[in-house]
Amino acid sequence: MPLSPDFYDPQRAWAYRPAQPLAGAPGGPLSDLSFSVKDLYGVPGWPLHASTRAPVPDPGESVLVRRLLDLGACAVGKTHLHEVALGITGMNGFGGTAHPHDPQRVAGGSSSGAAVSVALNQVDFALGTDTGGSIRVPAAWCGVAGYKPTQGHPDWSTGGVLPLSWTCDHAGPLAREVATLARVHGALTGRPIEPQDWTGVRVGLWLPDGWTDPAVREATLAFAAGLAARGAEVSPVQLPEMLDAYSPIVLSEAAAVHAEALRAEDPGFLPFTLGALRQGAALTQTQVQHAFDRRAEYRALLDGLLTAFDVLLAPAVPTPPPLSGQDEVTVGGGTVGGVTVSEEVMPLRRAVLRLTAPFSLLGTPTVSLPTATPFVGVQLVGRHGEDDRLLGLGLAWEG
Structure with a gap:
């Protein structure tokens, strides 16, 4: 169903706006708040297209949307996303979503419309999903905050949400403020x-040399210095790139979700999406099991770090928002400890996902926070199940 012709949406953030919002229960604790819904969530009476021209399965009614309505918040409409959530720029079968303040640049994805809707003050908060960075990346590039709960958190249900990868999917919110x-x-x-x-919080700083451009590196270091000024104990840590585990798991599960559409020669997906889904369908059981074995090794490594440290701090994006259609970015450059870091041109997708995917692959709660550098964000990563503490640290930082 199209948007009303008089609704001004130059960023193409909105997938569906009903004539009247869905009203929340009167007198609830969220009764003064409005929210947008990423077009993966099932809402009775509202269409669900996952921002693709291809047919998609019906996930049923979203448990989370129903709970938020029962708590008093009103749902304004549905927002666009990177096609079926398989991407980090916001491109889709309906033209893609542009940055809220620079139409030549991307908003980030896959929760692109969600981030734009809060950045432009169109709603108080937005429901997104995060499978490899899909809340944190658009939050960082649009200058807002985002929260990815512990995977499987009972109060952030993915029931009634069209999946991308049941192993890595998270439901969560974006807002202008923590x-x-x-x-x-x-x-x-x-x-x-x-x-x-x-005071006394042990912060592990994950800032691999050459993984960001100088602007992001300096913004992350400045944020770390701000935490140290508040009494935190900041020390560097190391983690490997985990895409060898992440990509086979997500692509194989995404192919299973869209198996029926993939039976058609041309189901209607954009070429990149179709190619990625067919790549996932071609993976063998042995290849996927190897990825799960690697995931278990990475989980043990991260659990060890989060025993020695209370939280991790890392950049949420490798560069400021790229131009629409840009497929590569330059990372590295500048100096580290007096040593010049060589520049490297690499695919945008890999540059982004290697920073964000570990924490959705391993299910740890993560908050994306804006920095003093426009449209550059950082991640705070907590221990499994310590969502309340992580958000409390975010509140203290904001205050």
């Missing part, structure tokens, strides 16, 4: 979030 993220989370859990003192 305070709104914390308020929504507190209403869902029944436990108000309190600010957490940074």
Whole structure:
């Protein structure tokens, strides 16, 4: 169903706007808040296209949307995403979503419309999903905050959400301020979030040499210095690239989700999406099992780090938002410890995902926060199940 012709949406953020929002329950704890819904969530009476021209399965009604309505928030409409959530720029079968403040640049994905809807103050918060960075990347590039809960969090249900990868999918919110993220989370859990003192918090700084451009590196270091000024103990840590585990798992599961559409010679997906899904369908059981074995090794490694440290700090993106249609980025450059870091041109997708995918692959709660550098964000990563503490640290940082 098309948007109303008088609705101004130059960023192409909105997939569906009903004549009237879905009203929340009166008097609920979120009754003064409005939200947008990424077009993967099933909402009775609203269409679901996952921003593709191809047919997609019906996931049923979203448990999370229903709970938010019961808590009083009103749902304004559905937002566009990178086609079927398989990408990080926001491109889709309906033209793609542009950056909220620079139409020549991407908003990030896959929750592109979600980020734009909050960045432009069209809603108070937005429902997104995150399988490899799909909340955190658009939050960073649009200058807002995003929260990816612990995978399988009982109050952030993925029931009634069209999956990309049931192993890595997370449901979560984006908002202009951490305070709104914390308020929504507190209403869902029944436990108000309190600010957490940074004094004595052990922060592991993950900032691999050559993985970002100089602007992102300096923004991350400045953020780390700000945490140290609040009393945190910041030390460098190392993690490997985990795409050898992430990509086979996500592509094989995405191909299974869209198996029926893939039976057609040309089901209607964009060429990149179709190629990625067919690549996933061609993976053998042995290849996928090897990826799960690697995932278990990476999980043990991260669990060890999060025993030695309370949280990790990392860049959320490798560069500021790229131009629409840009497939490669330059990372590296500048100096580290007096040593010049060589520049490298690499595919945009790999440059982004190697920073964000580990924490969705391994299911750890993560908050994306804006920095003093426009449209550059950082990630704070907590231990499994310590979502309340992580959001409390985010609240204290914001305050």
